[in-house]
Amino acid sequence: MNSFRGGTGGRDSLRQVSTEPADAQVRTIRVGLLGCGTVGGALVEMLGERGDDIEARTGIRLEIGAIAVRSASKNRGSGLSGDLLTTDARAVVADPDIDVIVEVIGGIEPARELILAALANRKPVITANKELLANCGQELADAAAAARTDLLFEAAAAAAIPIIRPLRESLLGEDVSRVMGIVNGTTNYILTQMTELGADYADALTEAQNLGYAERDPTADVEGYDAGAKAAIMASIAFGAKVAAGDVYHEGISNISAADIAFANRLGYQIKLLAIAERFETESGSGASEYEIGVRVHPAMVANEHPLASVRGSFNAVFVEGADAGELMFYGRGAGGRPTASAVLGDLIDAAGNKIRETYHPVPGGPAVPIRPIDDQSSAYYLNLEVADAPGVLAEVAGVFGAHEVSIRSMEQEGLGDEARLVFVTHEATERDIQSTLADLAALDAVHGVGTMLRVIS
Amino acid sequence: MNSFRGGTGGRDSLRQVSTEPADAQVRTIRVGLLGCGTVGGALVEMLGERGDDIEARTGIRLEIGAIAVRSASKNRGSGLSGDLLTTDARAVVADPDIDVIVEVIGGIEPARELILAALANRKPVITANKELLANCGQELADAAAAARTDLLFEAAAAAAIPIIRPLRESLLGEDVSRVMGIVNGTTNYILTQMTELGADYADALTEAQNLGYAERDPTADVEGYDAGAKAAIMASIAFGAKVAAGDVYHEGISNISAADIAFANRLGYQIKLLAIAERFETESGSGASEYEIGVRVHPAMVANEHPLASVRGSFNAVFVEGADAGELMFYGRGAGGRPTASAVLGDLIDAAGNKIRETYHPVPGGPAVPIRPIDDQSSAYYLNLEVADAPGVLAEVAGVFGAHEVSIRSMEQEGLGDEARLVFVTHEATERDIQSTLADLAALDAVHGVGTMLRVIS
Numbered sequence: 001m002n003s004f005r006g007g008t009g010g011r012d013s014l015r016q017v018s019t020e021p022a023d024a025q026v027r028t029i030r031v032g033l034l035g036c037g038t039v040g041g042a043l044v045e046m047l048g049e050r051g052d053d054i055e056a057r058t059g060i061r062l063e064i065g066a067i068a069v070r071s072a073s074k075n076r077g078s079g080l081s082g083d084l085l086t087t088d089a090r091a092v093v094a095d096p097d098i099d100v101i102v103e104v105i106g107g108i109e110p111a112r113e114l115i116l117a118a119l120a121n122r123k124p125v126i127t128a129n130k131e132l133l134a135n136c137g138q139e140l141a142d143a144a145a146a147a148r149t150d151l152l153f154e155a156a157a158a159a160a161i162p163i164i165r166p167l168r169e170s171l172l173g174e175d176v177s178r179v180m181g182i183v184n185g186t187t188n189y190i191l192t193q194m195t196e197l198g199a200d201y202a203d204a205l206t207e208a209q210n211l212g213y214a215e216r217d218p219t220a221d222v223e224g225y226d227a228g229a230k231a232a233i234m235a236s237i238a239f240g241a242k243v244a245a246g247d248v249y250h251e252g253i254s255n256i257s258a259a260d261i262a263f264a265n266r267l268g269y270q271i272k273l274l275a276i277a278e279r280f281e282t283e284s285g286s287g288a289s290e291y292e293i294g295v296r297v298h299p300a301m302v303a304n305e306h307p308l309a310s311v312r313g314s315f316n317a318v319f320v321e322g323a324d325a326g327e328l329m330f331y332g333r334g335a336g337g338r339p340t341a342s343a344v345l346g347d348l349i350d351a352a353g354n355k356i357r358e359t360y361h362p363v364p365g366g367p368a369v370p371i372r373p374i375d376d377q378s379s380a381y382y383l384n385l386e387v388a389d390a391p392g393v394l395a396e397v398a399g400v401f402g403a404h405e406v407s408i409r410s411m412e413q414e415g416l417g418d419e420a421r422l423v424f425v426t427h428e429a430t431e432r433d434i435q436s437t438l439a440d441l442a443a444l445d446a447v448h449g450v451g452t453m454l455r456v457i458s
Numbered sequence: 459m460n461s462f463r464g465g466t467g468g469r470d471s472l473r474q475v476s477t478e479p480a481d482a483q484v485r486t487i488r489v490g491l492l493g494c495g496t497v498g499g500a501l502v503e504m505l506g507e508r509g510d511d512i513e514a515r516t517g518i519r520l521e522i523g524a525i526a527v528r529s530a531s532k533n534r535g536s537g538l539s540g541d542l543l544t545t546d547a548r549a550v551v552a553d554p555d556i557d558v559i560v561e562v563i564g565g566i567e568p569a570r571e572l573i574l575a576a577l578a579n580r581k582p583v584i585t586a587n588k589e590l591l592a593n594c595g596q597e598l599a600d601a602a603a604a605a606r607t608d609l610l611f612e613a614a615a616a617a618a619i620p621i622i623r624p625l626r627e628s629l630l631g632e633d634v635s636r637v638m639g640i641v642n643g644t645t646n647y648i649l650t651q652m653t654e655l656g657a658d659y660a661d662a663l664t665e666a667q668n669l670g671y672a673e674r675d676p677t678a679d680v681e682g683y684d685a686g687a688k689a690a691i692m693a694s695i696a697f698g699a700k701v702a703a704g705d706v707y708h709e710g711i712s713n714i715s716a717a718d719i720a721f722a723n724r725l726g727y728q729i730k731l732l733a734i735a736e737r738f739e740t741e742s743g744s745g746a747s748e749y750e751i752g753v754r755v756h757p758a759m760v761a762n763e764h765p766l767a768s769v770r771g772s773f774n775a776v777f778v779e780g781a782d783a784g785e786l787m788f789y790g791r792g793a794g795g796r797p798t799a800s801a802v803l804g805d806l807i808d809a810a811g812n813k814i815r816e817t818y819h820p821v822p823g824g825p826a827v828p829i830r831p832i833d834d835q836s837s838a839y840y841l842n843l844e845v846a847d848a849p850g851v852l853a854e855v856a857g858v859f860g861a862h863e864v865s866i867r868s869m870e871q872e873g874l875g876d877e878a879r880l881v882f883v884t885h886e887a888t889e890r891d892i893q894s895t896l897a898d899l900a901a902l903d904a905v906h907g908v909g910t911m912l913r914v915i916s
Contacts, residue, residue, distance in 0.1 A: 050631055057823055165624065165627060166623065169804060170620035172807050173508055173804055173806070175507075307768070307789060324796040325800040328788075328791075329790065330788060333783065339783055349631050353820065365514065
């Protein structure tokens with residue numbers, strides 16, 4: 001196979017350069033790229049633009065050795081030699097002249113099979129594939145550990161925002177209790193438009209689709225599946241737990257109305273779709289600390305003073321709480337070709353350096369930790385009821401909360417002709433208790449409608 | 459020397475544990491701690507609390523082998539064996555039973571000499587010493603490179619906020635144009651109190667001193683020296699440049715009045731003390747890109763919509779702009795014993811793992827880049843003049859701006875009895891031009907007073 005940048009000779013070639021890397025020798029690392037869509041194409045461009053700078057800073061020449069695509073005949077833009085393109089991805093991962101694999105095909109198969117083959121050949125793998133990691137992450141991590149090579153995936157959680165490396169390295173000694181993020185730009189854009197322009201959900205979605213922020217079929221974004229996959233990845237890394245996409249409880253934003261947002265704003269909150277991974281300490285019989293993990297995605301009311309409340313438009317942010325580090329937040333672009341490729345490139349340089357130094361980043365282990373069902377997780381809640389405007393109704397409603405031991409933090413009443421709207425914010429209660437409360441409230445004759453229920457984050 | 463945690467036998471001892479690290483073998487790494495003040499003490503406590511968790515996740519047992527202190531007789535709190543304490547720091551860095559050195563003494567000497575000795579002995583070093591790194595960073599980096607061992611200092615830039623590792627690893631392939639941070643909690647606390655309570659500078663400083671956020675002699679914080687040291691470190695890492703504390707232009711916040719803050723707020727800005735490291739592309743004769751670096755610390759007006767504007771109280775944040783990653787922000791606790799120790803612990807686990815795998819993180823190189831003097835750097839500016847309330851004054855004032863080719867973006871006039879206040883925001887201009895403009899304005903008879911000049915960030 002020809003190399004993308006010619007003239008450097010064979011594998012492991014060393015050549016002198018006039019700039020001054022640490023040991024004045026440049027090592028060439030040949031990259032096998034699987035997939036050349038938005039992210040892969042951006043990566044190829046960036047390697048063309050920055051290859052010399054990267055070489056000057058690291059002593060590593062990153063060279064595209066092969067690009068596996070579905071159709072080799074498509075025009076892939078200028079600067080890309082046709083000789084590099086192949087439709088035989090299996091040959092790329094098996095090629096002894098390829099040192100590192102970058103997987104940006106997406107989806108489960110054939111990505112899974114190709115990554116496993118690459119790892120079995122002791123080739124480090126960089127992937128941006130959140131769906132694959134959220135479903136088969138443990139299998140891939142085990143394969144990387146067995147091969148003692150790198151499996152890096154910074155781009156899979158929040159694209160350009162460095163969150164995996166900080167969680168996996170900087171915070172490895174920290175007692176992290178909660179990781180909470182706005183990790184889907186489409187829904188944050190929609191909610192921001194609804195908040196700032198008073199737009200309806202349907203109109204904001206249509207605009208997001210017209211701008212290319214949302215897909216024609218927006219289900220994966222608006223129903224929280226995309227955020228759920230990222231939540232599973234972040235929970236696995238933050239807590240060393242084995243969390244898969246199926247373990248994540250999720251609700252989307254399609255039920256949120258302009259009225260809900262206006263109410264939230266009036267009470268001092270922003271509505272955000274949050275991915276939350278939380279660690280709960282439990283008392284074991286022996287008195288030793290044991291843990292459970294809760295992982296969920298749902299819209300939430302976030303207090304205006306909270307750093308996540310000011311994350312607007314298509315920006316993402318991940319908020320981390322640690323016993324000693326305190327509150328941390330990582331903010332930036334969580335999607336897009338170039339931001340995603342930027343994270344892939346950081347991982348690629350890292351893996352290339354490790355390959356040259358014959359080392360790798362071991363994946364931190366952790367004991368198997370049970371997943372706590374959503375019913376047993378606690379939160380404060382916002383509830384919104386339409387009730388008959390008659391004496392005794394509030395007492396009856398309050399009685400239902402009391403019967404389920406849900407304590408009311410604040411209540412606001414508003415006249416609506418011959419009806420009234422009651423807006424409640426509760427103290428912490430379990431999901432089970434709030435759901436029973438809602439069911440009993442809906443059964444009351446005086447309650448004409450039960451509006452959106454939202455968890456409250458302060 | 460006795461070890462902090464007994465019973466594990468000699469150096470390099472391996473023992474089986476019931477949890478499941480990757481290869482079911484635990485390696486012990488002995489830590490030599492230089493200094494046991496707030497940060498060192500917190501680190502010792504955290505190793506006591508988390509040692510088992512860290513071992514379960516990494517297979518590494520971190521053991522304090524020796525603690526060098528100035529006075530061994532002081533009570534260092536419970537859990538700390540007196541046998542570990544020594545006043546002979548040189549013996550600790552020379553001790554073949556010590557694998558890794560953590561330096562939290564602070565100041566230039568003896569910290570510099572001890573770190574160089576440790577690196578010469580091929581012991582990885584973790585330091586939180588911003589003063590030393592800002593003044594002698596290049597010497598230490600060269601020594602680490604020569605010894606092919608780790609010199610890690612996440613804690614030195616913004617304590618618990620992971621910023622060095624993301625800049626050095628995640629963003630190594632990124633074209634970073636600017637790093638801009640609120641990196642001093644004392645001044646941000648003072649400015650927040652002035653903003654939210656309308657407090658005077660002197661009162662806010664006194665309160666910060668009473669709460670322990672500011673020193674009795676607050677000069678290092680309020681005049682920007684502390685932020686300047688951090689700016690030098692971040693510039694060096696972000697741009698691979700050799701920037702020392704002396705290269706940093708700095709102004710502090712002691713001139714900022716409650717009136718300046720009220721004006722800024724009215725115009726839609728917050729006043730923040732910013733540390734800014736910027737890379738400027740210059741045209742070389744050959745047409746190739748060349749660069750200059752500008753590093754400066756000064757108060758600035760930050761537009762309310764900017765993510766840095768909402769960083770309140772003693773919190774810190776670093777905002778990074780990259781060509782492809784886009785805008786990133788890292789937010790958290792930039793000071794304090796436990797937050798700083800948390801960052802040290804992350805580095806310590808990293809260095810211990812590298813030591814075991816016989817590898818290290820090479821320091822990215824970079825060409826020598828000239829420092830651009832402050833006079834040649836550009837910004838938008840806010841100016842505030844007290845002038846005679848008479849016809850023709852505005853024309854005269856505007857003429858001075860024009861003579862220096864400083865273009866006015868907005869002007870606001872306010873009556874003050876028989877005087878008027880003119881508030882200007884300019885378009886981008888060089889510092890040299892704005893300073894000449896200010897000098898000429900001050901010389902006008904109609905100008906009775908020139909108020910605070912502030913750079914404007916949008």
